[in-house]
Structures are given as structure tokens and as C-alpha cells.
Amino acid sequence: MPEFTIKVDQNRYLPEGGREVHAIVTVEATGAGPAASGAPAAEVIIIDTSGSMSFDGKMAEAKRAAKAAVDALRDGVHFAVVAGFNFARPVYPADETLAVVSPRTRQEAKAAIGRLDAAGGTAIGSWLRMAHKLMSRHGAGVRHAILLTDGKNQHETAAELDAALAAVDGGFVCDCRGVGTDWEVAELRKIASAMLGGVDIVADPRDLEADFRAMAEKAMGKAVADVALRVWTPQNGVLKFVKQVAPSLEDLTDRRVESAPQSGDYPTGSWGDEIRDYHVCVQVPPGEVGRQMRAAWIKLVAPDGAGGEQVLATGNVLAEWTDDEAKSTQINPRVAGYTGQAELAEAIQEGLAARREGDLDTATARLGRAVVLARQAGNEQIERLLDRVVDVVDPATGTVRLKKNVDKADEMSLDTRSTKTVRTRKDGG
Structure with missing residues (x-):
């Protein structure tokens, strides 16, 4: 069995009455090599x-x-x-x-x-x-x-x-x-x-x-199967979404299976030596300045082979209310980075769909936006693929011209790979 760790990256501070907490949950598995050989x-x-x-x-x-x-x-x-x-x-x-x-x-x-x-x-x-x-x-x-x-x-x-x-x-x-x-x-x-x-x-x-x-x-190289991300939320809390954001985008929200009161499991499949990031958003009851609480309790669980389950790793998403505006208005850079990459995938898919339907104005606008977002994310592969579909006039503003003759394979490659992301570091880079 590989060793699993969970790390939570977030801005825990909310303004008085604030309710929405965002966190990037990083799950890492190491040491799967020897385990996989006999799995x-x-x-x-x-x-x-x-x-x-x-x-x-x-x-x-x-x-x-x-x-x-x-x-x-x-x-x-x-x-x-x-x-x-x-x-x-x-x-x-x-x-x-x-x-x-x-x-x-x-x-x-x-x-x-x-x-x-x-x-x-x-x-x-x-x-x-x-x-x-x-x-x-x-x-x-x-x-x-x-x-x-x-x-x-x-x-x-x-x-x-x-x-x-x-x-x-x-x-x-x-x-x-x-x-x-x-x-x-x-x-x-x-x-x-x-x-x-x-x-x-x-x-x-x-x-x-x-x-x-x-x-x-x-x-x-996979060593353990049927792994689930289990998320507990407090009473009157609402889990708004759970999305895998690296190495690719995958919305798991609708795949929830209730596991206990206030807890739900989200499938993640099989694991080897790898790192995946998840974006968790929880709506908590509003609190007063100075109050602290656990907004979500994250567990990674898997079958134990004997009809039960084992907990592989745990982590906490926290909330704390403050009247310090500098703290409560700061957006966590990793949350911002992955939100931008989700918008990038959406812009590419919408732009290509508009191009196929002959709506060239929408296609130009959406693919231009994709150029800006790809540059901000440092997603060089997507930038190269976009270059095969549009002529970039100004990458900073997203001013582009649609290419008249685009190889279908290039268009499909851009569409297919639009959901592959670049991992953000703790500093947001």
C-alpha cells in the first residue's frame, strides 16, 4: 500500500457574515512501486x-x-x-x-x-x-x-x-x-x-x-483501487462542489454517494505514485468575528480487503471570521489559478463549438479569451495548440484572428486536451 498525504491550501478568513470557503486539497501517493508489483x-x-x-x-x-x-x-x-x-x-x-x-x-x-x-x-x-x-x-x-x-x-x-x-x-x-x-x-x-x-x-x-x-x-503502476474522497461538512453546511483540477479537470460533484450523516464519498479511481489536486467549496453558516470552525473534514478512504474500509489520509478545511479586510478579501492564489484554468477549458470548448456552427464572432472572442488565460496559467501546450487555430495579434488582450484553414486534427487536439491542466504551486505559480 502506498503512503497517502493530504495537504489543504486555502484562505481561511471570512468577513463577518461570510459563508463561502474555498480550498485546494492536494492528495499525494508515494511508494506505490513495490506495492503495485504484487497488487x-x-x-x-x-x-x-x-x-x-x-x-x-x-x-x-x-x-x-x-x-x-x-x-x-x-x-x-x-x-x-x-x-x-x-x-x-x-x-x-x-x-x-x-x-x-x-x-x-x-x-x-x-x-x-x-x-x-x-x-x-x-x-x-x-x-x-x-x-x-x-x-x-x-x-x-x-x-x-x-x-x-x-x-x-x-x-x-x-x-x-x-x-x-x-x-x-x-x-x-x-x-x-x-x-x-x-x-x-x-x-x-x-x-x-x-x-x-x-x-x-x-x-x-x-x-x-x-x-x-x-x-x-x-x-x-497502480497499487490501490476504489479510492474515494470523503467530505464531511458541519450541520447546516452545504458542500457546493468537489472538482478534480489537476492533472485534469473533472467535476465530481454529482457523483456523491452518501456515506454517513453530513458525509459523502466522491470516487477517484485507482492510484499509483501520483499527485492530484481537488477544489472543494463549502457554504457554512454565517459567523461572528473571532469565531473559528472546521468547514470540512477530508478523508481518503479505500476498501481494506476484508469487507471494511481503511482511512488513508485526512485533512481539515477551516473557517475563521475576521474584521481585517486585508485578510478576508485575499484570494488564495492556487484557488485563483485553478479557477482560471477551468475557465480556459470552457473558453476553448465554447470557441471551437461556435467556430463549427459558423458563429465566427463568438469563436473569435472565446478563443481570444483562451489565449489570455493560457498565458496566465503558463500552459505552454495549450498555447501551442491555440496557435494552430488562431493568429494571435496581441496575447495580452486576447486579440486574435481565426485561421481560415485549420487541420481537423489540430482542432480536435485542442478540444481534447483543453481539460488538461498545469499544476499550480503553493505560491500560485
Whole structure:
């Protein structure tokens, strides 16, 4: 088991009668390496084998990538490979079970992958249900899937996909990849978000192999699963939101599960050696000058393997009322920094949507605002991606001109990566 710590960064001071408390909660896990090597784990690799995968070398590169992922799995891990088209078909093992990684099963799995052909449509909900069915037999431990697609979910309704996401909720973490430019960013982002995973574009199929290998290696570094952020608030207090703000933006507010009176759990998935930041906002009953209170009690909890739970780390969010205006009006720089990065993601997504709809004035204004925010955040990757979509006239004021000819892959890369953030330091930099 890795060691977990919680650190809370906030301005605790409120003016008389003030109610809203903001804090950045940093959770860090260290020492997962040795623990991960023996942690029970299951991995399912889901490959889109619909007919469109036969074009542009996508099928050949997807097979090469899936084989690389299999090679990256450590001995003893349970795994399966699934082909996705109008429905899901287990490729290895073929009998809807999980195999155990060994030199023999690696070779058998790679041989089965090599026989894959592209035909049929796309029904991602059925693919997720199959992965859930396979991993539900594994029991406790880290459960992870890689999902690759090259197109829209055309052979399921939105309601069918939503039903599938609800059915598999909490069953495993899923990282999603779109290859090429014929898939929908919003659709894959929705799936990855529901599954507590990441989403990214692989515009060139030749880059799939390295990406799959990296995802599998990262999954093998996870040591503890089903970790939740538990937040207690005082009587008459209201938890307004809980949002992951680093390494990517993810609003967890609506995923609350009541755990006790005045307490709720927010899922965070599996952990290895890593740091994540969360923005917590609590509304407390108004207080008089001089009063102090605990506005929130933060715990990190996980199953203990014996039917109970264990507390991995704790921290406090505090509130203190003061008549010192200099104290009560100071905005914590980390809170401000992450608020700006959330606005950045929103500006990018709104700007790109307006551009697609032909509303060029809104697109120019929102993407110009994004240029300003990216510069303030020091997010150089987003700045570079914005440069491919707009000509920046004045980065300080956000004066931009939309480029007339934009590569679709560049636009999708900007959209996909808009939710990836730059960690703010304690000094706000």
C-alpha cells in the first residue's frame, strides 16, 4: 500500500457574515512501486474493429498497439482482449473469461490479435458491458481498460450508451483513445469522464503503439483501487462542489454517494505514485468575528480487503471570521489559478463549438479569451495548440484572428486536451 498525504491550501478568513470557503486539497501517493508489483489487477484491451478501421492503416497499427500493451502487462495480471463492432466479441480468451499473463498467454493473445479483421459498425456501450462482465469476475483489485475507436457511436442510441455507462459505473477505470479524426471528442470525453479515465487523440495511427504501451505501463503502476474522497461538512453546511483540477479537470460533484450523516464519498479511481489536486467549496453558516470552525473534514478512504474500509489520509478545511479586510478579501492564489484554468477549458470548448456552427464572432472572442488565460496559467501546450487555430495579434488582450484553414486534427487536439491542466504551486505559480 502506498503512503497517502493530504495537504489543504486555502484562505481561511471570512468577513463577518461570510459563508463561502474555498480550498485546494492536494492528495499525494508515494511508494506505490513495490506495492503495485504484487497488487491484484485486471486489464481489458478493447479494439474497434469496425469497417472504417480498414482505412489509412488503422487496423494494422491498432493490432501492433494491442500487442505492445499485452507485452507491457506484468506476469500474474488477469487480462483479456475484446474486439468491438456492432457488439463485443472476446478475442482472447474466447470464452468470456480472463487469462493470467504468462509468456504462453502473451504469445497466444498476440496471435489472436494478429487475426483480427475490420468489419461492422460501432456500439461502444456493448463493448463497455463486455469489459465489465469480464472484470466483475475478478473481484477486488485494480481494474482498468483501454478503449480505442475511430468513429462515432453510430449503432447505439444516446440512451443506450447512457444506460451502459450507468450499468458499468464503478466497475473499472477506462482510458479512451480516438484514432484519426472521424470520432467525436465530446462523446469520448463523456465516456472517459464517466469511467474516471482520460481521453486523447492519436491523429497518426503510427503513434498508437507507443501510446498503448504507455497506458498499459501506467496501469501496471497502480497499487490501490476504489479510492474515494470523503467530505464531511458541519450541520447546516452545504458542500457546493468537489472538482478534480489537476492533472485534469473533472467535476465530481454529482457523483456523491452518501456515506454517513453530513458525509459523502466522491470516487477517484485507482492510484499509483501520483499527485492530484481537488477544489472543494463549502457554504457554512454565517459567523461572528473571532469565531473559528472546521468547514470540512477530508478523508481518503479505500476498501481494506476484508469487507471494511481503511482511512488513508485526512485533512481539515477551516473557517475563521475576521474584521481585517486585508485578510478576508485575499484570494488564495492556487484557488485563483485553478479557477482560471477551468475557465480556459470552457473558453476553448465554447470557441471551437461556435467556430463549427459558423458563429465566427463568438469563436473569435472565446478563443481570444483562451489565449489570455493560457498565458496566465503558463500552459505552454495549450498555447501551442491555440496557435494552430488562431493568429494571435496581441496575447495580452486576447486579440486574435481565426485561421481560415485549420487541420481537423489540430482542432480536435485542442478540444481534447483543453481539460488538461498545469499544476499550480503553493505560491500560485
